[in-house]
Amino acid sequence: MLVGRDGARRILTAVSRPAEQAGLRVGMPLTKAHALLPGVTTMPADPAADAAALGRLALWALQHYAPIVAPDPPDGLVIDTTGADHLHGGEARMLTGLVNRLSASGIFARAAIADSWGAAHAAARFLADPVCVLPPGKAGETVSPLPVAGLRIPPETVAGLHVLGFSTIGDVLTVPRAPLVLRFGPLLGRRLDQLQGTISEPVDPLRDPDLVTVRKVFGEPIGAPETIARYTAGLVRDLCAALEKRGLGARRLDLLFHRVDNSLQAIRIGTARPARDERQLIRLLTDRIETIDPGFGIEIMDLTATLAEPLVLQQAVSSLIEAEEADLAGLVDVIVNRIGAARLYRIAPVESDVPERSFRRIPPLSPETGTTWPSRWPRPARLLARPEPVEVMALLPDHPPASFTWRGVRRLVKRADGPERIFGEWWKRDAELAAVRDYFQVEDTGGERFWLFRSGNEEQVASGIGRWFLHGIFA
DSSP states (O other), X not given: OEEEEETTEEEEEEOOHHHHHTTOOTTOBHHHHHHXXXXXXXXXXXXXXXXXXXXXXXXXXXXXXXXXXXXXTTTEEEEEOTTTGGGGTSHHHHHHHHHHHHHHTTOOOOEEEXXXXXXHHHHHHHTOSSEEEOOTTOHHHHHTTSBGGGGOOOHHHHHHHHHTTOOBHHHHHTSOHHHHHHHHOHHHHHHHHHHHTSXXXXXXXXXXXXXXXXXXXXXXXXXXXXXXHHHHHHHHHHHHHHHHHHTEEEEEEEEEEEETTSOEEEEEEEEEEEEOOHHHHHHHHHTTGGGOOOTTOEEEEEEEEEEEEEOOOOOOOOOSSSOOOOOOHHHHHHHHHHHOGGGOOEEEEOSOSSXXXXXEEEOTTOOOOSOOOOOSSOOOSEEEEEEEEEEEEESSTTSOEEEEEETTEEEEEEEXXXXXXXXXXXXXXXXXXXXXXXXXXXXXXXXXXXXXXXXXXXXXXXXXXXXXXXXXXXX
């Protein structure tokens, strides 16, 4: 537990999960905590260090997930994922990946996506376990059963609402607003409006002074796509000049549009390699301008190299003998920024005899790994995501199939080759000590070739269940 001061009192500012299960709560006096849980370990709180750590975490999220990120003290981040979630495979996958990466670093996190900051704040702290994506337009309904503490109001306001009999957000939403505002002040009414999205709540985005940033401020707001594209090109040229002075190339660019209504719109692009080519970056950014809603006009544009790496330009060497190798970086960047990085990849070998573990996905322009697949037995061009059960007729249990039925279609086997016996990786899991698969390559009467296996060796029960599965299809 961490202990801080509230005036002359010493109170708990953070508690561990076991302590929370024992009845301790943030804000509880230290004397009461010792009475409930004698001998509990305490440490002095360091708010300055916590704020610095939260800022570093926000900068990490800015570089990896979205162009609009801000700390939400004392223990949260607010991230506007609009225009960036498609790069991570959608909202749910992006949120799950974020929580998993934090968990791998020893940080327990819960996250939620909603139409408004207020709804996401409440859902993340009282609903998400660990990830929650609220349906669009139904944030109010979803968070109504949650405690009133989810409204981001002071503890004394929460206590006052409890005294009046309000325990959930829905209880507060269903009563007239004026008496509550008269008693507790305008903050409560504003939080309710922000929760429902009836008033905007702009996010003040984090910006690190070490990041390369250029800005354009307009005397009159702009809104035409052609005008936005023209000024975008100018910002790219200025940014490339600044990157060149530092010897850097951009890997990720964020273009922020500050509208006159105090809201933000953003475009995020990424490159497979550090880039400083003006034409390439201008094309990637202007391709996304159609996703921007200028509203009543844009008054400020910010372009930031959120992620930059050293870039050393090399002189192209002309050869009359060897053909010039095509540079696919530009094509890869265009495709990735349209469909997302998770959908474009190469397959690289992994040293494993188990087929579904013998490959991994790598970025499309990654260097060769130096490993190859074994050539003792041919492998199918298409490997199913999961082996699918088939009904097989064979002369003997250890013989290849004479026929099999897959997805309701019976196929007669004309030729077969095998078996290739593959054992489980016993050094990874004890359950695979006796696991066995016998693979057969079979060709049906129509000329199609399949990869089937029988689990188990018919001698040991632990080796498998003796059923047949289809695992791949040859070209």
